[in-house]
Amino acid sequence: MADSGKGRILQFAPFQSSVDEGFWHKLSSLKLNKLRLDESPIPITGFYAPCSHPQVSNHLTLLAESLPAESDEEQSSLLASQGNRNRCPVPSILxxxxxxxxxxxxxKQSLLKAEAKKVWDDIYSGKVEEDGSVLLRFLVISFADLKKWSFHYWFAFPALVLDPPATLVNLKPALQCFTSEEAESLSRACNEWRSKSSTADIPFFLVTISSNSSVTLRNIRELEACQNNGQKVIFGFYDPCHLPNNPGWPLRNYLAYICSRWGLGKIHFFCYRENRGFADLGLSLVGEAEISLSQGGNHENMPNVVGWELNKGKKVPRCISLAKSMDPTRLAVSAADLNLKLMRWRTLPSLNLEILAVTKCLLLGAGTLGCQVARMLMAWGVRKITLVDSGKVSMSNPIRQSLYAxxxxxxxxxxxxVAAxxxxxxxxxxxEAEGVVMAIPMPGHSVSSQEESSILQDCRHLCDLINSHDAIFLLTDTRESRWLPSLLCASANKITITAALGFDSFLVMRHGAGPAGSIQNSQPETLNNVSAGMVNLSLSSQNDSQRLGCYFCNDVVAPIDSTANRTLDQQCTVTRPGLAPIASALAVELMVGVLHHPSGINAKAEFANSNDNGCTExxxxxLPHQIRGSLSQFSQMTLVGHASxxxxxCCSTVVSEYLTKGMDFILQAINHPTYLEDLTGLTELMKSAGSYTLDWDNDSENDDNDDDCVEI
Amino acid sequence: MADSGKGRILQFAPFQSSVDEGFWHKLSSLKLNKLRLDESPIPITGFYAPCSHPQVSNHLTLLAESLPAESDEEQSSLLASQGNRNRCPVPSILxxxxxxxxxxxxxKQSLLKAEAKKVWDDIYSGKVEEDGSVLLRFLVISFADLKKWSFHYWFAFPALVLDPPATLVNLKPALQCFTSEEAESLSRACNEWRSKSSTADIPFFLVTISSNSSVTLRNIRELEACQNNGQKVIFGFYDPCHLPNNPGWPLRNYLAYICSRWGLGKIHFFCYRENRGFADLGLSLVGEAEISLSQGGNHENMPNVVGWELNKGKKVPRCISLAKSMDPTRLAVSAADLNLKLMRWRTLPSLNLEILAVTKCLLLGAGTLGCQVARMLMAWGVRKITLVDSGKVSMSNPIRQSLYAxxxxxxxxxxxxVAAxxxxxxxxxxxEAEGVVMAIPMPGHSVSSQEESSILQDCRHLCDLINSHDAIFLLTDTRESRWLPSLLCASANKITITAALGFDSFLVMRHGAGPAGSIQNSQPETLNNVSAGMVNLSLSSQNDSQRLGCYFCNDVVAPIDSTANRTLDQQCTVTRPGLAPIASALAVELMVGVLHHPSGINAKAEFANSNDNGCTExxxxxLPHQIRGSLSQFSQMTLVGHASxxxxxCCSTVVSEYLTKGMDFILQAINHPTYLEDLTGLTELMKSAGSYTLDWDNDSENDDNDDDCVEI
Ligand SMILES: [Zn+2]
Ligand SMILES: [Zn+2]
Known part of the structure; x- marks a missing residue:
């Protein structure tokens, strides 16, 4: 049995690959965050170790660490793991x-050849002596289906084919090839080699036996020196294979190296194998082989190459699906990220997904508009959403309000x-969604003194919510419920988006910066000096007209109580079904636009197809100020309205009054229908004429349409 | 005890109301379908009957039949129910x-008075003699909250107040007031009166007792005759009250009638009550009362009126909520209907909800567009929806595809x-939604002969689906998957709507009528003669250019296989999140427009704000032909493209080839990429020039934008 190899052609047990799930996760992450659509080869590192069990071969393994680091910190942690005896690094490309x-x-044939060529070149360049692992170079091709979390892949372990093939003179368990002194010395030398971090992961080495039976393991670059001093030299390597009659795959390129680099024709090799972490000379093999290369072994004539891994005996790639083993939430997150990242790679390299992910959005109203806006926000990658609504889901809601059933x-x-x-x-x-069951206090709805404290509590709660969010959407279905949020947003200088529906027309707009915001913007030195800003407020009310307006700027009437005595049809929000999804989509697009604009909330109004925007687009x-659309005309236009x-x-008078008097001011506005009009001079204005700024970008448009966008 | 009433003021047990749930359901339906926002008084009919149980008074009841009929058939069934002894009709208004x-x-005081005035007038006009039930006239006020299915209501039973009040001479069980012969005769007469359909529901009557103890019941109009022949006359009425010492409410106006109409000062009355369906003289009462009217009982001086029903002793309305007792599905249906009907009442009286409810919609594709289109259709009241898709819901879907979680x-x-x-x-x-798991066969994707039969089966299935639906939406995400449906729709002349998304632009269009459809339209005599139409097809291909185009008419290239070799980003449909909801909404609005247009599928293209549409709007x-929109420009425009x-x-060559060769033609188109181009002469055309009709409604628009709407 021990002699069974004699004279026969030497046959090698193929390398077996194994890929840790972590590798695929890391690859997915790398692809999403760094590689994107780049198809260039990725340098990766495989890991292997000598066979460590009598019945099991060791695999060549890809781990998460096999892939290049996404960041510098990660890189350094990889470096720290060098010298691991169970993870001998093997260079490769993916x-x-x-x-x-x-x-x-x-x-595949060309790819295989190209990798083998590198091995062949390394043999002639002397690189192998520096780093033997280059003899193990391999190649992986893959397709990562990040939508389905399935991975198609195929390993190739390129092997230079000796021609004629190597023949075995003999092949025996190592134990049978040495005296007991030699064997003991060999074991000790191997264990030492494997335990020193400087050599533990070096898979090719020389075994030299001196005349006094002392065995030494040396780096292969010392071959010439050993040959010169007449020691017996055996070519050792970490053999991943466990078979008693076959050496493993690494021996192939090793022999090619020995043959072409050193011109040797008959050599001894040592298939180093372990058991329980120590050299096992009963498992390890020693063989003698005759090798030659008919082409004469010169650099020009590279031998043939084989090496694509078989999958259950067939020449087909492998495929693994990770979807089932993954946590659904994690899958959902990565799938959602993928869509957004693809959008960025493909057409919007400047898309700032990070800012979208951290922007806290407050939705006032969880009805037809609120539901759809929340959906749109999620689709854009917004993750922090708070919905405020005091109502309950009624039977007529699910058919139009897309978060309810x-x-x-x-x-x-x-x-x-709650349901949203x-x-x-x-x-x-x-x-990260939260629901707040609360009604928005409204002006002109006078409250009794018993109700007062609860209304004030709601006001404060709303104020806190607005202050703790970055973008506020006004999506309620009455005009007057938008007043307090508009004021609070103007005071806090928050991104504010209004969507309002008529029967077949809609208005979507972003509010301009608040009066304090404008001042802060023009006078950066007062940024942290709110009171200084406030003093300026009343002085600079003429600045109002340069700011973009809010929802109420277009009005010449103050919000009044429009819910009382509404007829049945007015109580139901009657709009053409198509309106809300359109307005909601535009509202979110508008917010995304503000977040991406260098001037943010202060960005001036832009118009469709206008030359003005040319250079700043x-x-x-x-980034328009207002979008008005009509379903009956299938039309849409962008407009601007400056602050009144x-x-x-939002005018400086009202904002500074609020900042000075706080809740007292709000209570007065709530209780006295004409308070706001008197304060702002609107009452006076209405006596004279209704003049407000509305620039249309389309001159052919009639002003008649102006009333289209009514509140229900 | 029997004499306990002597000399005291006569007190009446108030009428008690009872409303059957059916009444509210019918009112809801009537309001939705007929009354709408009309607040005029509704004539209704209350029902009551004599007390029929010793311990329980009978209520005045409103049933579904109390309300006017919605249709003529219903009316006749109501008439058939007259003469029911347990449902004496009482006129009323709601x-x-x-x-x-x-x-x-x-x-309320005025309303009550107004009803009492009618009674008063009827007394003087002699109407009471014709129909005594007018003395029982009552009034209901209500508010029907159809969103919450709750009903607020309040009954008033107007009673003319005698001044001074009537006083009782005595009041006894009837049994004690008659001889046994008289009693027996009275019982017999009453039972007879109650069993004859001509008298059973007449609540006021005269009891006359002849000297031979024979008792007769007579109509009150016979009073004078009875008085003249000296018979003893007792004023009888159906008494709903069971109390032993009080007559019921109907006696009040009866006494006022007797007093003012007949000038009688002292009368006998008979409170007729039953037990187990027969006269019960032990329960019935006979009383003697003194009545007068100080004002002299002339028509000008109407007495005071009382009558608003108390609710648990308080002067407040009642409220009943039916939501909890209703089947959720029924509630959902009625709530959905309500929204649509409100839309019709308020602004679109010509909205044809019936046609929307029966239109069968076929959605090809249940992705981002398909989900949203299905939602929009439901919101418009479409109830028959079939979705076709071969895919499974993947992790990246729910965030954009609004029917999945x-x-x-x-x-x-x-x-x-299935999930949709x-x-x-x-x-x-x-x-009524159905899901069909099926891929749409695509041209240029050649199939092996094994696959052929399954592809043909899919083709036939698709053909059957299109034929059995009324409107087809093309919502897949590849161009070529729209080809076969476009052809089949053109052949079957179905309403066809396409929505297609680019990265930040969209196209929504309705396909023109098919070539056969146009011919049938212009030559109505061939309507039932398909082959005649077909013969004409090739002759009339010049008609093509007058038809509106289909999705492929704008192309100079035939659809090819665009799925093979798509990169990762192309496999994911990368669009700005706002696009799909907008395009879906417009697609459904377009279909609703076609269904409402008198020319339907043949309607010519209309443009926004164009004078052309003035009279036909x-x-x-x-009703435009195409709508193209851009999210980056926040713009939208309507276009027309005529059939190529x-x-x-959709050209006549292709359609007639399909109608002639059927599945063979389709197989050829699927297997041979250039077959369609060769057939239509497109190959030739491409050699010369790319000329196709595209009329823009906005002259200032650059043609550059034309490529915006690309297929992903
Ligand atoms: Zn304002
Ligand atoms: Zn066409």
């Missing part, structure tokens, strides 16, 4: 294609703010 | 307000067609 078609279309209406109905959050989490569990497109000096919500 | 505020604001993605994902239907039913259980607005004579999907 070709990750962008499509399954190009994966299959890869010219019939179940939410039963037994009196869930609170919308549940629904958002069912869609995307990683969303952002990758996302123009007697706006009941 | 004032149903549109708001809770106006309900409370009603001037994370649960649908687990374990490999549900089929979209489940979701639609959760939103609105009455929707529909209530829903204009070499369109690969």
């Amino acid at each position: 070709l990750n294609t962008n499509t399954l078609e190009s994966f299959y279309a890869l010219d 019939l179940d939410d209406c039963l037994n009196g109905g869930k609170f919308k703010a 959050v549940e629904s958002l989490k069912r869609i995307f569990p990683a969303v 952002q990758p996302l497109g123009i 000096t007697c706006c009941t919500a | 004032l149903n307000t549109n708001t809770l505020e106006s309900f409370y604001a009603l001037d 994370l649960d649908d993605c687990l374990n490999g994902g549900k089929f979209k067609a 239907v489940e979701s639609l039913k959760r939103i609105f259980p009455a929707v 529909q209530p829903l607005g204009i 004579t070499c369109c690969t999907a």
Whole structure:
């Protein structure tokens, strides 16, 4: 049995690959965050170790650490792991294609040859003596389907084919090839080699046996020296294979190296194998082989190459799906990220996904508009969403309010703010959504003294919510419920987006910066000096007209109580079904535009197809102030309206009055229908004429349409 | 005890009201379908009967039949129910307000007086003799909250107050007031009166007792005759009250009638009560009362009136909520209907909800567009929706595809067609939604002979689906998957709507009528003669250019296989999140427009704000051919593109070839990429020049934008 190899052609057990799931996760992350659509070869590092079990071969393994680092910190932690005896590094490249078609279309023979050529070159350049692992160079091709979390891949371990093939003179367990002194010395030398961090992961080495049976392991670059001093030299290598009659794959290129680099024709080799972490000479093999290269072994004539790994005996790639083993939330997050990142790679390199992910959005109203805005925000990658609504889901809601289903209406109905959050989490569990059940206090709805404290509590709560969020959407269905939020947003200088529906027309607009915001902007030195800003407020009310207006700036009337005595049809928000999704989509696009604009909330109004925007146009497109659309005309236009000096919500008089008097001011506005009009001079103005600024970007448009956008 | 009433003021047990749930359901239906926002008084009929149980008074009841009929058939069934002894009809009016505020604001005293005035007038006009029930006239005010299915209401039973009040001479069980012969005769007469359909529901009558103890019941109009022949006369009435010492409410106006009409000062009355369906003289009362009217009982001086019903002793209205007792599905249906009907009442009287409810919509694709289109259709009242998709819900879908949640993605994902239907039913259980898991066969994707039969089966299935639906939406995400549906729709002349998304622009269009459709339209005599139409097809290909184009008419290239070798980013449909909701909304609005247009599928293209449409404009607005929009420009425009004579999907050559060769033709188109181009002469055309008709409604627009709307 021990002699069974004699004279026969030497056959090698193929390398077996193994890929840790972490590798695929890391690859996915790398692709999403760094590589994107780049298909260039990625340098990766495989790991292997000598066989360590009598019945199991060791695999060549890819781990998360096999891939290049995404960041510098990560890189340094990889470096620290060098010298690991169970992870001998093997250089390799990964070709990750962008499509399954190009994966299959890869010219595998050429790729294999190209890698083998590197090995061949390294043999002649002397690189092998510096780093033997280059003899193990391998190649992986892959297609990562990040939508389905499945990975198609194929390993190639290029092996230079000796021609004629190597023949075995003999092949025996190492134990049978040495005296017991030699064997003991060999074991000790091996264990020492494997335990020193400077040699532990060096897979090719020389075993020299001196005449006194003392065995030494040396670096292969010392071969000439050993040959010169007449020691017996055995070519050792870490053999991943466990088979008793076959050496493993690494021996192939080793022999080619020995043959072509050193011109040796008959050599001894030592297949080093371990058991329980120590050299096992019963498992390890020693063989004698005759090797030659008919082409004469010169650099020009590279031998043939083999090496594509078989999959269950067939020449087909492997495929692994990780979807089932992954946490659904994590899958959902990565899938959602993928879509957004693809958008960035493909057309919007400047898309700032990071800012979208951290922007805190406050939605006032969780009805038709609120539901759809929340969905749109999630689709844009916004993760922090708070919905405020005092209502319950009623039977007529689910058909138009896209976060609710019939179940939410039963037994009196869930609170919308609660049901909406549940629904958002069912869609995307990683969303950080919160619901606040609260009515928005409204001006002109006078309150009794008993109600006063609860109304004030709501006012303060709303104020806190607005201060703790970055972008506020006004999506309620009455005009007057937008007044307090408009005022608070103007005071806090928050990004504010209004969407309002008529029967078949809509208005979507971003509010201009508040009066204090404008001042802060023009006088940066007062940024941290609010009171200084406030003093200036009343002095600079003429600045109002340079700011963009808020929802109330277009009005010459102050918000009044429009809910009382509304007829049945007015109580139901009657709009053409198509309006809300359109207005909601535009509202969110507008917010995304503000977040991406270098001037942010202070960005001036831009118009469609206007030359004005030429040089300032952002990758996302123009950033208008107002968009009005009509479903009956299938038309849409962009407009600008500047801040009114007697706006009941955002003019400097009102804002500074609020900042000075706080809740007292709000109570007065709530209780006295004409208070705001008197304060702002609107009452006076209405006596004279209704003059407010409205620039249309389309001169052919009639002003008649102006009333289209009515409140229901 | 029997004499306990002697000399005291006569007191009456108030009428008690009772409303059957059916009444509210019928009122809701009537309001939605007929009355709408009309607040005029509704004539209704209350029902009552004599007390029929010793311990329980009978109520005045409103049933579904109390309300006027919605249709003529219903009316006749109501007439058939006259003469029911347990449902003596009482005329009344219902004032149903549109708001809770106006309900409370009603001037109840005036209303009560106005009804009493009718009674008073009827007394003097002699109407009472014709129909005594007018003495029981009553009044109901209500507010029906159809959103919450709660009903606020208040009954008034106007009673003319005698001044001075009537006083009782005595009041005894009837049994004690008659001889046994008289009693027996009275019982017999009463039972006879109550069993004859001509008298059973006449609540006021005369009891006359002849000297031979024979008792007769007579109509009150016979009073004079009875008085003249000296018979003893007792004024009888159906008494709903069971109390032993009080007559019921109907006696009040009866006494006022007797006093003012007949000038009688001292009368006998008979409170007729039953037990187990027969006269019960032990329960019935006979009393003697003194009555007078100080004002002299002339028509000008109407007495005071009382009568608003108390609610648990208080002067407040009642409220009943039916939501909890109703089947959720029914509630959902009625709530959805309400919204649509309100839309019709308020602004679109010509809105044809009936046609929307029966239109069968076929959605090809249940992705971002398909989900949103299905939602929009439901919101418009479309109830028959079929979704076709071969895909499964993947992790990246829920965040953009509004019918799916994370649960649908687990374990490999549900089929979209299945999950979408489940979701639609959760939103609105009455929707008739079906899902078909099937891929759309595509041209240029050549198939092996094994696949052929399954592809042909899909083609036939698609053909059947298109034929069995009324409107087809093309919502897939590749150009070539739209080809076969476009052809089949053109052949079957179906309403066809395409929505296609680019990265930040969209195209929504309705396809023109098919070539056969145009011919049928212009030559109505061939309507039932398909082959005649077909013969004409090739002759009339010049007609193509007058038809509106289909999705492929704008192309100079035939659809090719664009899915092979798509890069990762192209496989994911990368669009700005706002696009799909906007395009979906417009697609559905377009279909609703076609359904409402008198020319339907043949309607010519209309433009926004164009004078051309002036006289033909529909209530829903204009009906454009194509709408293209850009999110980066926040712009939208309407366009027209006429049918191309070499369109690969809808030209007469292609359609007639398909109608002649059927599936063979389709197989050729699928297998041979250039077949369609060769057939239509497109190949030739491309050699010369790319000329196709595209009329822009906005001259200032650059043609550059034309490529915006690309397929991903
Ligand atoms: Zn303002
Ligand atoms: Zn066409």
